[in-house]
Amino acid sequence: MKTHVRYLCVMLIFVFMVAALSGCATPSIRALEMNESQVKLRSMQTRAFDTTDKKLMMQTVISTMQDLDFVIDKADFTLGSVTGSKFLGQAVVTMTVTVRSRGEKQLLVRINAQYGVKSVEDPVTYQDFFTSLEKAMFLTAQQVD
């Protein structure tokens, strides 16, 4: 009997430890949480294109998002932002793309994607989008330092 109780206690402690280790920070802290370093995140989310046609770029971005089954929720020409969402299994993927000028000859495209409540921090996923965008624009996406 005694060994059983001890066993149970040890196991309970273990469970709590696991829960604590992988556990939750409070939501208020999580609102501004960033896992990757800001520079790294920015570089994987941003590419420069050799064009100044912001309107065409935005239209191509929207078209590329539609190719990927996104439904466009909002777009703003002044801000250069496009927001869309799509459903993947049980989660919603939301994506915001911003287009702004960089110098005289280039446009900077930045994308942010969120999967459910988590932000996507996988460079390959972002690269997939830029590959499609490159094809649609007939231009090369350039890495920005």
Add this chain to the structure above:
Amino acid sequence: MKRIVDFLKRISLICFCLGLVGCVSIPTGFLKPNEGYLQNRELQMRQYDTTDQGKIMTSVAGVLQDLGFTLDASETDVGFVAASKKADATNAGQVFFMALLGGRRAVEQCDSAQVVKVSVITKPSLDSKKTVVRVTFQRIVWNKINQINRVETLADPMIYQKFYDSLSKSIFLEAQKI
């Protein structure tokens, strides 16, 4: 032998705990177009022999209203319109089968209401002599106890055909100023 069984028990408990508190990983490759995207494009896109994007936009908004949609957002500078519409999603056949199989509880799981979301983008064609219109429809379906049953992009050619038939008529009417 007993020690091995104990060990296995512990391991399974650990796995169980990790599973409970652990992370749902983000799938990769969801920003890559799937194989059927060119067909979808064909289904969702039409070209009109005009360069007047403003006229097309007005017609699109008119058609969406004709089809009972409410406009949610628009940005004329980029040629974008988004709209949505609530509709009944009850399927008599589904209700009958679920009732037959599982009674009242199962009937509650049946489709009940849906919101259809539509986004339209117009842009000049590659040679800048025509205007390309592209529309996508998506729907969210709720069951009778207000849970989301499923979310899908509509791929039924009939819906797109109906939209473009109405749009062609509307553009004609606009041109004739009726």
